[in-house]
Amino acid sequence: MNQPTRRTFLKTASAAVAASSLGSIAAGAHAAGDDTLKVGLIGCGGRGTGAAAQALNAHPKNVLVAMADAFGDKLESSLNVLKGQGGIAERVQVDDGGKHVGIDGYKKLIEQVDVVLMATPPHFRPEHVRAAVEAGKHCFVEKPVSVDGPGTRSILESTEMAAKKGLTIVSGLCWRYHPAKRETIARIHDGEIGEITAMRCSYLTRGLWSHARQPGWSDLDFQMRNWLYYTWLSGDHTAEQHIHSLDKTAWAMHDVYPTKVSGVGGRIARTADIYGHVYDHFAVEFEYETGLRTFSRCRQQNGTDVDVTDHVYGTKGYVDVMAHRQFDLNGNQVWRYKGPNANMYQVEHNEMFAAIRAGEPINNGEYMAKSTLMAIAGRESAYSGKTITLDSVLNSETKLGPADYSGAVDFPKTAIPGVTSPLA
Numbered sequence: 041m042n043q044p045t046r047r048t049f050l051k052t053a054s055a056a057v058a059a060s061s062l063g064s065i066a067a068g069a070h071a072a073g074d075d076t077l078k079v080g081l082i083g084c085g086g087r088g089t090g091a092a093a094q095a096l097n098a099h100p101k102n103v104l105v106a107m108a109d110a111f112g113d114k115l116e117s118s119l120n121v122l123k124g125q126g127g128i129a130e131r132v133q134v135d136d137g138g139k140h141v142g143i144d145g146y147k148k149l150i151e152q153v154d155v156v157l158m159a160t161p162p163h164f165r166p167e168h169v170r171a172a173v174e175a176g177k178h179c180f181v182e183k184p185v186s187v188d189g190p191g192t193r194s195i196l197e198s199t200e201m202a203a204k205k206g207l208t209i210v211s212g213l214c215w216r217y218h219p220a221k222r223e224t225i226a227r228i229h230d231g232e233i234g235e236i237t238a239m240r241c242s243y244l245t246r247g248l249w250s251h252a253r254q255p256g257w258s259d260l261d262f263q264m265r266n267w268l269y270y271t272w273l274s275g276d277h278t279a280e281q282h283i284h285s286l287d288k289t290a291w292a293m294h295d296v297y298p299t300k301v302s303g304v305g306g307r308i309a310r311t312a313d314i315y316g317h318v319y320d321h322f323a324v325e326f327e328y329e330t331g332l333r334t335f336s337r338c339r340q341q342n343g344t345d346v347d348v349t350d351h352v353y354g355t356k357g358y359v360d361v362m363a364h365r366q367f368d369l370n371g372n373q374v375w376r377y378k379g380p381n382a383n384m385y386q387v388e389h390n391e392m393f394a395a396i397r398a399g400e401p402i403n404n405g406e407y408m409a410k411s412t413l414m415a416i417a418g419r420e421s422a423y424s425g426k427t428i429t430l431d432s433v434l435n436s437e438t439k440l441g442p443a444d445y446s447g448a449v450d451f452p453k454t455a456i457p458g459v460t461s462p463l464a
């Protein structure tokens with residue numbers, strides 16, 4: 041059968057990593073085979089717990105051996121959920137030595153696993169991706185992947201390093217793994233609607249969760265427990281949530297990104313202290329080098345109408361991406377996806393683990409970084425009221441968040457257009 045044992049599989053993998061750090065290897069860095077892969081999860085909240093289950097469901101020899109979370113209660117509740125799931129419970133093998141509580145817990149976890157799942161708030165992602173890639177580990181990386189320019193540059197560097205090492209990076213920009221969306225975007229790529237003339241996208245939704253302050257929580261604990269509402273942690277909701285829409289426009293464009301952005305936004309309905317300092321609505325216009333424009337908007341306000349849709353317009357017709365339908369210029373439907381469907385969250389893990397085992401790495405690093413940059417630049421334009429370039433944000437030096445996580449943290453103020461400066 042020539043199937044490698046776990047020992048030879050990992051030996052080959054680490055030999056490949058060692059060789060690649062000398063710049064001598066890329067493709068085929070991992071021996072093909074069907075052996076055990078040890079998985080670790082950093083960030084054991086809702087999405088991380090889901091991702092861990094999907095990783096285990098992706099292959100019968102995937103085993104969860106380590107979990108890291110800033111908070112012990114979050115780790116334990118995630119572990120309990122996973123241990124209660126049929127079909128995977130016996131492969132949840134996280135003993136005390138595999139539990140890592142605290143902000144530095146990821147370091148030990150990375151040593152213990154072959155594949156790292158990352159689902160903390162995005163502020164921490166650049167550090168986690170870099171550490172995992174430096175250690176030669178494959179990564180599943182939830183979106184968004186950074187909150188500022190230095191973080192985005194770091195992700196791009198890690199992406200390049202991963203490519204040199206033949207490591208897989210799969211992004212949590214999950215629509216790219218959705219069968220119907222894949223076929224819809226493929227039709228755009230095949231020229232079915234002609235040349236793209238404009239795009240628009242909406243992520244209008246309602247409010248999300250928050251947690252009242254508990255006795256014993258420090259200011260840092262409070263902000264981390266309510267991370268959605270702090271730009272240094274979440275990137276604001278244009279990055280944390282609306283990135284899905286922005287990424288679909290990038291996908292339609294073959295990952296050609298806009299260069300300029302002009303946004304408006306504010307905070308009018310969600311103003312209580314519990315909601316930190318982020319905005320509750322944005323409308324952002326992106327401009328490409330060719331003059332093409334994407335019009336985007338997002339909102340998180342209770343009692344409002346939900347609209348999560350994306351349209352791509354072309355010289356021959358247009359596409360409603362979320363509905364998987366194509367129309368001619370008169371608005372007549374000319375195509376609708378009727379193929380099989382699948383859970384995109386599962387598909388991304390199935391494809392990731394198949395790629396790792398086949399030694400044919402997937403690397404989604406560049407688009408996950410650049411779509412994040414698009415979102416951050418939109419936010420900065422709205423915060424400042426200035427038209428800015430994506431490059432100015434990418435090259436900015438300001439790193440959001442405290443210098444370290446041991447002392448006091450400020451409560452940032454809400455940005456005021458015309459007063460607040462964009463990241464520099």
Ligand SMILES: NC(=O)c1ccc[n+]([C@@H]2O[C@H](COP(=O)([O-])OP(=O)(O)OC[C@H]3O[C@@H](n4cnc5c(N)ncnc54)[C@H](O)[C@@H]3O)[C@@H](O)[C@H]2O)c1
Binds near residue numbers: 082110115146
């Ligand atoms: N792809 C999708 O559709 C999708 C859906 C939901 C969330 N997400 C993304 O997944 C990430 C997590 O979101 P969530 O909804 O699971 O949030 P969550 O609050 O439920 O989970 C985040 C977890 O990370 C932990 N954490 C915070 N800082 C940490 C650190 N430095 N080290 C280790 N653990 C830390 C928290 O304690 C918490 O348990 C976010 O980036 C979010 O945007 C993606």
